[in-house]
Amino acid sequence: MDEDDDLDFLLPPEQVIGPGENGLKTVIEYKFNDEGSKVKITTKSRVRKLASARLNKRAIERRSWPKFGDAANEDAGGRLTMVSTEEILMERPRAPGTKADESKAAGDSLSQLSKGGAVLMVCRTCHKKGDHWTSKCPYKDLAAPADVFTDKPPTGETSTVSAAPGTGKAAYVPPSMRAGADRSAGGSDMRRRNDENSVRVTNLSEDRREPDLMELFHPFGAVTRVYVAIDQKTGVSRGFGFVNFVSREDAQRAINKLNGYGYDNLILRVEWATPRPT
DNA sequence: CTTGAGCGC
Numbered sequence: 001m002d003e004d005d006d007l008d009f010l011l012p013p014e015q016v017i018g019p020g021e022n023g024l025k026t027v028i029e030y031k032f033n034d035e036g037s038k039v040k041i042t043t044k045s046r047v048r049k050l051a052s053a054r055l056n057k058r059a060i061e062r063r064s065w066p067k068f069g070d071a072a073n074e075d076a077g078g079r080l081t082m083v084s085t086e087e088i089l090m091e092r093p094r095a096p097g098t099k100a101d102e103s104k105a106a107g108d109s110l111s112q113l114s115k116g117g118a119v120l121m122v123c124r125t126c127h128k129k130g131d132h133w134t135s136k137c138p139y140k141d142l143a144a145p146a147d148v149f150t151d152k153p154p155t156g157e158t159s160t161v162s163a164a165p166g167t168g169k170a171a172y173v174p175p176s177m178r179a180g181a182d183r184s185a186g187g188s189d190m191r192r193r194n195d196e197n198s199v200r201v202t203n204l205s206e207d208r209r210e211p212d213l214m215e216l217f218h219p220f221g222a223v224t225r226v227y228v229a230i231d232q233k234t235g236v237s238r239g240f241g242f243v244n245f246v247s248r249e250d251a252q253r254a255i256n257k258l259n260g261y262g263y264d265n266l267i268l269r270v271e272w273a274t275p276r277p278t
Numbered sequence: 279c280t281t282g283a284g285c286g287c
Contacts, residue, residue, distance in 0.1 A: 200282095202280055202281085227282055229281085230282090238279095238280065240280050240282090241282080242282065269280090273281060274281065276281070277281095
C-alpha cells in the first residue's frame with residue numbers, strides 16, 4: 001500500500017448512483033494521482049440481471065425517485081447516519097425504592113421482554129403461548145382453570161368464619177377439595193411441607209421484588225411462596241430469592257425454562273434450593 | 279459477591 005493513503009480522508013466521499021431501472025450503476029470516486037492532485041474517477045457498470053430481478057417492481061421504481069427530505073441536501077454518498085458522542089444514561093425499569101406501581105411496572109417490562117422473543121409467557125388459563133400472562137387472559141372470567149388454585153383466594157370468601165348462612169351462592173372450597181388440585185402429590189402420603197419444592201433464584205436485579213418473582217414464576221404452576229432477600233440495613237435486595245411450588249414438576253419446568261433466562265439484562269440462575277438449616 | 283425472618287404466652 002502507498003503512503004499516499006494517509007491523505008485519502010481529504011477526498012470527497014465516494015458516490016454511488018443507481019442502479020436504476022435501466023440496471024446502470026455509476027460510481028464516482030476521487031483519488032490523488034502521482035502529481036498529488038485530485039482526480040475524479042467515474043465508473044459506470046451494469047448490475048447483474050439476477051440481482052435486480054429479485055427486487056419487485058415497486059422497489060426498482062423507487063430508485064428513480066428524486067431525493068427528498070434531508071437526503072436532498074446531501075451528496076448521494078453523504079453521511080446521513082452519524083455517530084453521536086452524547087452520553088446516554090440507561091433508565092432502570094424501576095427506580096430503587098419506588099413503591100408505587102410496582103406490579104404494574106413489572107408487568108410492563110415483562111411484556112417487553114417477551115416481545116423480544118422470549119418464549120416463557122404461557123397462559124395457564126387458555127394455554128396460549130407468548131401472548132399474555134394468566135392475569136391478563138381474556139378468558140379468565142369466563143371459566144376458571146381447573147388445574148390452578150390461586151394463592152390469594154378471592155376476598156370475601158377467604159375467612160374461615162365467612163361461611164355464614166344466608167350469604168347464599170358460592171361457598172368457599174378449600175384448595176385440597178378443588179377439582180384437579182394436588183393430583184401429583186398422591187392422596188395421603190406426601191403431606192409434608194412443600195418447602196422441599198423450593199427454587200433458588202440468584203442474579204436478580206436489585207430492583208426486583210416478590211411481585212416480580214410471582215409474575216415470572218406463576219405461569220409454571222401454583223406458587224406457595226416467593227421471597228426476596230433484603231439487606232436489613234440498606235433495604236436493598238441482595239439479588240437472590242426463593243420461589244416455592246406446590247408441585248415439584250412445575251418447579252422443575254420453571255427451572256428448565258428460567259435458568260439462564262435474560263431478565264433485566266442479567267442472566268438468571270434458577271436452581272433447586274438446598275433446604276435451609278433450621 | 280450472591281442459600282431466607284421471625285418465636286411472643
